[in-house]
Amino acid sequence: WRALPAAALALAAAAAAALASDDAQVALQFNADVQARIGTDWLSAHTASFNCAAAPEFCAEPFNCHLPADPRESLAGADGHPDYGRWCRSPYKEAVLQCTKGNLQGYAELMYKVQHEVAMASMIESLDAHYCFGMGHCSNTQVTNTTTLQEAEAMCDSKFGKAWRTVSSNTLDIHMNGIRPSPQGPYFDEEMEQSFMELACAMGNYHCEVAYCKANYCHRKDLAKRYSKKG
DSSP states (O other), X not given: OOOOOXXXXXXHHHHHHHHXXXXXXXXXXXXXXXXXHTSSGGGOOOOTTOOTTTOGGGSSTTTOTTXXXXXXSBSSOTTSSOOGGGGXXXXXXXXXXXXXXXXXXXXXXXXXHHHTTSTTHHHHHHHHHHHHHHTTSTTOOSOOTTOOHHHHHHHHHHHHTTGGGTOBTTTSOOOGGGEEOOTTOOEEOHHHHHHHHHHHXXXXXXXXXXXXXXHHTTTOHHHHHHHGGGO
16 A cells, blocks of 8 residues: 555554544544645646756656646546546655666665554554455465556456546545554555555555555565454
8 A cells, every 4th residue: 555645654644643642622623623634735737846957857757746736636637547646745756766667676665664663663564454455455466576667557447447547535544543553553444445446546656555564564464364364
């Protein structure tokens, strides 16, 4: 699952703190913080203030982070294909750069590194593993290390029809109530995990997410025993 996108990382940290707290006010405050962070802001497209001198590779196709943001609500581009400009403000853009180059293993390695550099890394593992097994990424035989974006789009069409091409942050089922506690760690409910998978389709990293799962979680016997029955 993301690896999860930026919204999931915010949710993971907030969920861990809220679930560990006996203070209802703290939990409510985290809920408010999460709701604010999973709005349109974290998905905002590129801005003209992007520092191209520091990261010139992101000021060219397919990111074009130097160009003004498109005000449309849909996360995919106007042509119905993923808009990689949505990653310009994300801490995961270096991983996604590898995804756009067809280096799925490079994406898997960089995404794992970034995900596990945060304070709530143990919670990220629980969320990620549940997502990987629950959404069928670990049993996915379609995605290989040579899967292209065009092939991934066809897979997304098979799963979601054409809906992912017009989905917006307002229509995705991403919310604090979708987090479930468990003795092994928190996880997202099925509706929320489906939303993250559809989000990956719209943002062009669905196939790289599958590669991420296989490289980091699917081969682990302890996680397979814990989560494989869920998907």
